[in-house]
Each structure stands twice: as structure tokens, then as C-alpha cells.
Amino acid sequence: MKKFQFILLISGLFILSCNEEPKRKSSLSEPDIISVKISPISSLNTSGTIQVTGLVSTEDETNYSFKIGGVISSILMNEGQFFRKGQLLATLNTTEIAAGVAQSVLGVEKAQRDYARAASLYKDSVFTLEQLQNTKTALDIAKKSKEAVAFNERYAKIYASSDGFVAKKIASEGEVVGGGMPVLLTNSVKQNTSYILKVGVTDLEWAEVKIGQLAKVKLDGYPDRVFQASVLRKLQSADQQIGSFQVELKLNLKGVIPAVGMFGKAEIATDQQQTSIVIPYSSLVEADGKKAFVFTAISNNKVKKIPVNIEKFDNDKVYLTGQLEGANNIVVSNSAYLNEQSIIKIIK
Incomplete structure (x- = not known):
């Protein structure tokens, strides 16, 4: 009996609930109204800049090299190391160079003896003037050759022509290099x-x-x-x-x-001189490099998103290039919360 009464009670409650009027939708489903501030578009004449x-x-930038070829004996600097003007940077093995210098000295000595003998024979009318002049020319050539070898000997070492540092070490000790081949980039x-x-x-x-x-x-x-x-x-x-x-x-x-x-x-x-549109930094949305977007109010409660080209930033200001087609104002607050379906309320 009690079980039957309980079933009747539940049935009655179900019938009553079916006869109730449906509830209204929650106000949360209504679109939000976003308060924004707008500002007229302003232009400013500025000096042009290039980014x-x-x-x-x-x-x-100097490429140091040896004047003559040879085997590198030593490189006294490492990459990134600073040096002073006149400091020794690298040297060649001078064995071959020293032999060349000694040979040139011997050549000058022989030419001097030949000329002295020719001068004596010329006085005795044994040598002709032409023969004397030829030995004198041979002596002059030997002296010039010695000067050239001595000059090359001096350039078997690299000295810094100014203060600086080694940017790149191109050659290494023991390597054979030709004359003029870069050894150090400084x-x-x-x-x-x-x-x-x-x-x-x-x-x-x-x-x-x-x-x-x-x-x-x-x-x-x-x-x-x-x-x-x-x-x-x-x-x-x-x-x-x-x-x-x-x-x-x-x-x-x-x-x-x-x-x-x-x-x-x-x-x-x-x-x-150029004319730039100036807007607050807070107006930008979806900025990517030189590209971004801003919102403009197209009525009292609607907005439109338009693309802009950024010229430069200056603290809290942004300079734009080109014209903003179809816009005469810019949304300057709460831009991050807007989309083109948003309903706005313009405040002052």
C-alpha cells in the first residue's frame, strides 16, 4: 500500500512540472557591449628615415701576406688577438732566402773584381772602351740584384702596419705559400x-x-x-x-x-619630408613585422578591421605609411577585445 502511494506522489510531481512555463534564457547568452574610445585620424609631417x-x-680590413713565397716558419698571433703597430706577426723560413742573399753578395764581389781588372787593362790599351763599359754594366746589375734580394729578405717577416686584431688566421705554420697569398685577415x-x-x-x-x-x-x-x-x-x-x-x-x-x-x-x-599617420601603440592588433591591423568605428555600435603598414615606432606612438581607406577614425582603447562582430559603446 505504501509503495503504491509513493508511486502516485512521484507521478503527480512529474505532471505538475510538465505544466510549468519554460524559463527565460540566461542573460549570459546576450552579446557583450564593449566600451571604446575613438580618435580622428591625424597626420604629421616628419623627416624621412631609412630602416x-x-x-x-x-x-x-687588411690581408697580410708575404711578398715572396716560401715555408711559413711561425705565425705569432691567434684569431681574435689584438696587436700593436710594428709588432711582428709572422715569419718565413729564411734558409733559402739567406742562400739567395749570400749568392747576390758573391755576385757583386765578382763583378767588382771584373770591373777593376777591365779598368786596368783599358789603361794599358788591352781592353776596348766597350769591354770596360760592359763590365761596369755587369757590376751595376749585380748591385741591383743584391738590393732586390735584400728587399725580399726584409719582407720575409710580416709586421703590423697599425693597431688592430686578427679576424681570421688563413694559413698555418709549415704551410707553403706563394707571394701575395693572404696569411692573416685583420x-x-x-x-x-x-x-x-x-x-x-x-x-x-x-x-x-x-x-x-x-x-x-x-x-x-x-x-x-x-x-x-x-x-x-x-x-x-x-x-x-x-x-x-x-x-x-x-x-x-x-x-x-x-x-x-x-x-x-x-x-x-x-x-x-613625408606625411605619416600617427596612432597610439595600443590601437594595433595582430602586429607582425611591418604589418598590423586597427579597428575603425563604422557606426555607433559597429567596428571594422582594416590593415595598416608600419613605418616606425616611437615610444608609445606608431607611424603608419599610406592611407587608411574608408576610415576617418581609429579605436584607441580596448582594441584587443574587439572583432568585427563586436557591439561597441563609444565613450569620451
């Missing part, structure tokens, strides 16, 4: 004032760059520092391998000694 990248080097430095940044530019950028123009440089090895620089040289021919023109920026490092080959970024100020 470039390159590698650190020095003003003077970079010269003069009290930390000889460092440059070699950058590549396009045809149009090369035409805009002038000698003496100022630049700001950042080096990857010193990410928190900005170095001042100026345009030192611009090469008159393009690099055939990379297809761009080379410009050299003289660096003012203020005591910093970077590694040769360190990567750097530079911004060169040019004389060209």
Missing part, C-alpha cells in the same frame, strides 16, 4: 674610433642617403643601448651577390668594443 640592417666591421682599430656598420640599401634609398647624415644604431649584443652614428661612405656600385648597395655608418660606441660581424639595426635620418 636598414647590417654587420659590424672596421674602417680598415681589422685595424684606432682607439675604438674605427668601428663601422656595413648596411645594404635599395636603389632609391641609396639616392636619398648623403655623407654625414645622422643615424641611430642598435646592436644585438647590446640590446638596451642606442648608439649614434653618421654616414661615412656609400659605395658607387652594387654588390652583385646580394643585389643591394652598401653604405657604411661610422659608429660612436663610447668605449664599447663590439665583435666584428655583430648584427645591428640602424635608422638613418634623410632630408626627405
